[in-house]
Amino acid sequence: MKISKYINIKSIFAFVAIIGLFVNNLFAQATTVAATAVVDPEKNAYIPKMVTYYLLLFLLVCIVIALIGKILSVYDLTKKVQGAKEGFSWDKFNGILFLLFLVVGLYGTYWSYTVQGAQILPESASEHGVKIDAMFNVTLIITTIVFVITHILLFVFSYKYSYNKKKKAHFIPHNDTLEKYWTVIPAIVLTILVLLGFFTWRDITNISQDGIRNAIHIEVTGHQFAWEVRYGGKDNVNGRKNYKLIGGLGGLNSLGLDLSDKNNYDDLTVSEIVLPIGKSVRFTLGSKDVLHSFYMPHFRAQMNCVPGMATSFQFTPRLTTADMRDKVNDPNFNYFLLCAKICGGSHYNMKFAVKVVSQKEYDKWLAEQKPLVTAAMIKSYQESLAKKDTKVADNKIALNN
Ligand SMILES: [Cu+2]
Numbered sequence: 001m002k003i004s005k006y007i008n009i010k011s012i013f014a015f016v017a018i019i020g021l022f023v024n025n026l027f028a029q030a031t032t033v034a035a036t037a038v039v040d041p042e043k044n045a046y047i048p049k050m051v052t053y054y055l056l057l058f059l060l061v062c063i064v065i066a067l068i069g070k071i072l073s074v075y076d077l078t079k080k081v082q083g084a085k086e087g088f089s090w091d092k093f094n095g096i097l098f099l100l101f102l103v104v105g106l107y108g109t110y111w112s113y114t115v116q117g118a119q120i121l122p123e124s125a126s127e128h129g130v131k132i133d134a135m136f137n138v139t140l141i142i143t144t145i146v147f148v149i150t151h152i153l154l155f156v157f158s159y160k161y162s163y164n165k166k167k168k169a170h171f172i173p174h175n176d177t178l179e180k181y182w183t184v185i186p187a188i189v190l191t192i193l194v195l196l197g198f199f200t201w202r203d204i205t206n207i208s209q210d211g212i213r214n215a216i217h218i219e220v221t222g223h224q225f226a227w228e229v230r231y232g233g234k235d236n237v238n239g240r241k242n243y244k245l246i247g248g249l250g251g252l253n254s255l256g257l258d259l260s261d262k263n264n265y266d267d268l269t270v271s272e273i274v275l276p277i278g279k280s281v282r283f284t285l286g287s288k289d290v291l292h293s294f295y296m297p298h299f300r301a302q303m304n305c306v307p308g309m310a311t312s313f314q315f316t317p318r319l320t321t322a323d324m325r326d327k328v329n330d331p332n333f334n335y336f337l338l339c340a341k342i343c344g345g346s347h348y349n350m351k352f353a354v355k356v357v358s359q360k361e362y363d364k365w366l367a368e369q370k371p372l373v374t375a376a377m378i379k380s381y382q383e384s385l386a387k388k389d390t391k392v393a394d395n396k397i398a399l400n401n
Pocket of ligand 1: 222291292293339340341342343344347350
């Protein structure tokens with residue numbers, strides 16, 4: 001009797017696990033629908049309500065399962081009292097639950113591949129991104145095959161070899177050949193995947209001096225909670241900065257530009273990042289406060305923005321915004337830059353528009369952009385020069401802030 005009680009708890013656990021998986025699936029479907037819905041405050045209140053609903057549903061299902069378990073054990077007891085040799089076969093029952101778990105679980109996998117898989121990023125808009133996507137697909141295909149095979153074996157074997165009075169188990173403590181196969185094959189596959197990743201990353205980040213020089217230079221600085229973007233201007237060089245100068249020039253020097261460097265005067269300030277197709281662009285990245293992360297998902301580009309040091313990411317766009325609109329069949333599609341590091345309360349606000357256009361459109365757009373150094377800043381700088389020591393003056397302003 002004690003044994004049957006023990007198995008009972010186990011089967012209840014298995015049952016709850018299956019239902020949990022199912023509810024989880026339903027919940028994922030519902031949140032997917034909610035996430036794609038237009039965001040408005042009233043609809044946002046819908047999500048916590050839905051969570052409560054599914055939580056209560058889950059508890060209800062648990063109670064029902066516990067009840068069924070109790071009824072089955074009463075049935076078991078009655079049979080035994082009546083003198084039946086065998087009561088309810090919990091082993092067989094557990095075996096069937098394992099099979100059920102396999103079917104529900106594989107359906108869940110299929111569901112997430114099709115429904116959530118359809119929400120994956122469109123094809124890469126950058127040249128190096130095509131290689132990253134290829135690696136992603138290879139890894140996904142290999143792991144999916146292994147996942148399906150191992151799970152079918154795991155659950156079908158649990159069913160097939162469940163306890164049976166008539167069968168006797170073989171004792172196989174060791175099998176060298178088998179162990180060699182399941183060690184060597186994954187080791188080779190993983191080594192290939194890791195090396196592929198290593199060489200691809202090396203290709204992306206190791207750029208020749210010529211490659212760096214010929215790229216379009218754009219500087220992106222993150223702060224809580226926005227991006228400041230400047231283009232190198234005519235000389236394609238971003239002028240020198242000094243963090244001590246931030247907030248100087250009567251509060252106008254938000255990036256800490258060092259106006260003694262002539263390269264600063266033609267630098268451009270922009271409200272969106274516009275890139276010409278097929279031209280290599282080099283982003284020099286920084287932060288004024290905490291860690292941020294420069295993230296352009298459509299270009300498979302991501303790099304941390306670290307206060308006190310410059311990082312960089314260089315890539316070549318291969319699809320214009322118009323091309324991508326055709327590909328995803330959405331006339332309102334736009335590229336964007338995001339912050340991929342939870343950097344504070346309004347982290348979600350760090351979205352910046354990105355456009356890829358033809359060289360002609362790019363040249364036209366660039367000609368319309370305003371210099372970052374304004375007349376007011378120059379005036380303030382000249383006044384501080386007149387007070388002789390610029391750096392000291394600016395330092396004082398910076399330190400006072
Ligand atoms: Cu951020």
